[in-house]
Amino acid sequence: MQIEVLPSAGSPRLPYLEDKLVIVIDVLRATSTMVTALANGCQAIIPVLTPEEAIERRLSVPGALLGGERHALPIEGFDLGNSPFDYVPERVGGKRVIMTTTNGTRAMRDASVAPLIWMASFLNMQSIVLAILRLFETNCRVRGIVVFCAGTDEQFDLPDTLCAGMLIDALSTNVTLNDLGEAARLLYRDSKKHLADKIRQSVHGQRLVSLGLERDLVYCSTSNILPIIPVFENGEIVWLTKG
Amino acid sequence: MQIEVLPSAGSPRLPYLEDKLVIVIDVLRATSTMVTALANGCQAIIPVLTPEEAIERRLSVPGALLGGERHALPIEGFDLGNSPFDYVPERVGGKRVIMTTTNGTRAMRDASVAPLIWMASFLNMQSIVLAILRLFETNCRVRGIVVFCAGTDEQFDLPDTLCAGMLIDALSTNVTLNDLGEAARLLYRDSKKHLADKIRQSVHGQRLVSLGLERDLVYCSTSNILPIIPVFENGEIVWLTKG
Numbered sequence: 001m002q003i004e005v006l007p008s009a010g011s012p013r014l015p016y017l018e019d020k021l022v023i024v025i026d027v028l029r030a031t032s033t034m035v036t037a038l039a040n041g042c043q044a045i046i047p048v049l050t051p052e053e054a055i056e057r058r059l060s061v062p063g064a065l066l067g068g069e070r071h072a073l074p075i076e077g078f079d080l081g082n083s084p085f086d087y088v089p090e091r092v093g094g095k096r097v098i099m100t101t102t103n104g105t106r107a108m109r110d111a112s113v114a115p116l117i118w119m120a121s122f123l124n125m126q127s128i129v130l131a132i133l134r135l136f137e138t139n140c141r142v143r144g145i146v147v148f149c150a151g152t153d154e155q156f157d158l159p160d161t162l163c164a165g166m167l168i169d170a171l172s173t174n175v176t177l178n179d180l181g182e183a184a185r186l187l188y189r190d191s192k193k194h195l196a197d198k199i200r201q202s203v204h205g206q207r208l209v210s211l212g213l214e215r216d217l218v219y220c221s222t223s224n225i226l227p228i229i230p231v232f233e234n235g236e237i238v239w240l241t242k243g
Numbered sequence: 244m245q246i247e248v249l250p251s252a253g254s255p256r257l258p259y260l261e262d263k264l265v266i267v268i269d270v271l272r273a274t275s276t277m278v279t280a281l282a283n284g285c286q287a288i289i290p291v292l293t294p295e296e297a298i299e300r301r302l303s304v305p306g307a308l309l310g311g312e313r314h315a316l317p318i319e320g321f322d323l324g325n326s327p328f329d330y331v332p333e334r335v336g337g338k339r340v341i342m343t344t345t346n347g348t349r350a351m352r353d354a355s356v357a358p359l360i361w362m363a364s365f366l367n368m369q370s371i372v373l374a375i376l377r378l379f380e381t382n383c384r385v386r387g388i389v390v391f392c393a394g395t396d397e398q399f400d401l402p403d404t405l406c407a408g409m410l411i412d413a414l415s416t417n418v419t420l421n422d423l424g425e426a427a428r429l430l431y432r433d434s435k436k437h438l439a440d441k442i443r444q445s446v447h448g449q450r451l452v453s454l455g456l457e458r459d460l461v462y463c464s465t466s467n468i469l470p471i472i473p474v475f476e477n478g479e480i481v482w483l484t485k486g
Contacts, residue, residue: 155422156421157422
C-alpha cells in the first residue's frame with residue numbers, strides 16, 4: 001500500500017489524487033471536533049473557507065448553525081467555536097453546521113478532486129484503520145492513500161504528523177512511504193507512550209494551553225474512543241454508511 | 244537560542260530573516276559538494292538558479308567552471324556534475340565554479356535577506372556547531388537561527404531533516420524549537436546509529452542508488468570530516484575567515 005503524507009494545507013505541489021483515498025488530519029482541532037460533532041448527532045458539517053462564506057451559505061441552509069475559529073478563537077456572531085466541547089448533543093443533535101477553520105477546511109478543499117475523502121483524528125483512528133483495510137480488500141479503483149496534515153499556519157505540525165504516524169504504524173509494515181511518511185512513523189513510535197505530552201509541547205499545543213484550552217488538547221490527544229468515519233461527499237461531511 | 248527549521252525550498256511562508264543566521268542544508272548533494280569543493284581548494288562557488296543563467300554568468304567570470312545537476316544528472320556541456328567526487332583538487336583548485344542545483348541553490352536565494360548564510364552538511368557539522376557557539380557568544384545582532392532544508396522537489400526530505408536534527412542535538416537542550424525542529428531532533432536521536440541506512444532508504448537516497456551513485460550517498464552521510472564553514476557573501480560562497 002502506497003502512502004504519501006503532505007505536511008500542511010497550501011502545499012505547493014499536490015500529488016495525483018484522482019485514484020487516491022485522502023485522509024485529512026487536523027488534530028488541534030478541526031477533524032477532532034468534526035468527529036465529535038457527528039458522534040453527538042450532528043447531521044452534517046459543511047466546510048467553508050471564510051467566515052463571510054459561512055454567513056452567506058446559511059441563507060440557503062435553513063436552521064444551520066455557524067461554527068469555527070480564526071487563530072484558535074471563536075468568531076463573533078457564530079453559534080459554535082472550534083472546541084469539541086461546543087458540539088454537544090443538545091446543541092448539534094439533528095442540525096447541520098456550517099464550519100470554517102484556519103487549516104482543516106483548506107486541506108479539505110485542496111483534496112476535493114479525490115474520489116474518497118475521510119477525516120481522521122486520534123479519537124477515531126481505529127475505525128479509520130479498519131475501514132481502510134476493508135476498502136483496499138474490496139475496491140480496486142483506489143490505488144493509494146494521501147494523508148493531508150492540515151498543519152499550522154501553512155507549516156509542519158507535530159500533532160498532525162504524529163496522528164499520520166499512528167495511521168501508518170497501524171497499517172503494518174507492508175507500506176511504501178514518502179520521506180514524511182517514514183518520519184511520521186518514526187516520530188509516532190518514539191512518542192506513543194507520551195502522546196499528550198508531545199502534543200502539549202508543540203507550538204499549537206502551547207498556544208491552546210496559553211488560551212486556557214488545555215481540556216481540548218487532552219481530549220484531542222485521546223485515541224480510539226469514537227467509532228466514526230466522517231466522509232466529505234457533495235460538499236458535506238457526513239457519517240460513512242458503507243465501507 | 245531560538246531555532247526554526249523550514250522543510251523545503253519554496254516554503255510558502257518565510258519567517259523574518261533580517262536578524263537571523265541562516266543555515267542551508269542540502270545533504271544530497273549540493274551543500275555536501277560545496278563543502279568538499281572548498282576543502283579541495285576551490286576559490287569560490289557562485290550559485291545560480293538555472294543552467295542558462297550559469298552559461299550567461301560565465302561570460303563575466305573568466306576561467307570559471309560550470310557545475311551542477313538537474314534531477315540528479317549532470318547538465319550537458321557543463322564541466323562538473325553535482326557529485327562531490329567531481330570536485331577534486333586537480334579540477335577545482337584555485338578556480339571559481341558557477342553552480343546550479345535543483346533545490347540547494349533555490350534555498351540559498353530564498354535566504355538572501357539574512358545577514359549571515361552558512362552551508363551545512365554532515366561532513367562539516369562539528370565546525371558549524373563550534374562556529375555557531377562562538378557567534379552567539381560574541382555577536383548580539385543575530386537573534387536566532389533559521390535552518391533551510393533544501394528538500395526534494397519542494398517536499399520534506401529525510402536526509403536534510405536528519406542533518407538539521409544533528410545540528411539541534413549538538414547545540415544542547417537549551418533551545419526553543421518550532422515543531423519541525425523538535426521532530427528533526429527526535430528523528431536524529433532515533434537514527435544516529437544508522438544514519439547511512441536511513442539516508443539510503445529515503446526517496447532521494449533510493450534515486451541516487453538507482454542511478455549508481457551510492458558512493459556519493461555514503462560519502463555525504465559521513466559526519467565531521469571537513470573543518471570548513473562555507474558562507475554566502477556578495478553572491479559567492481567562500482570559506483568563513485572570521486567567526
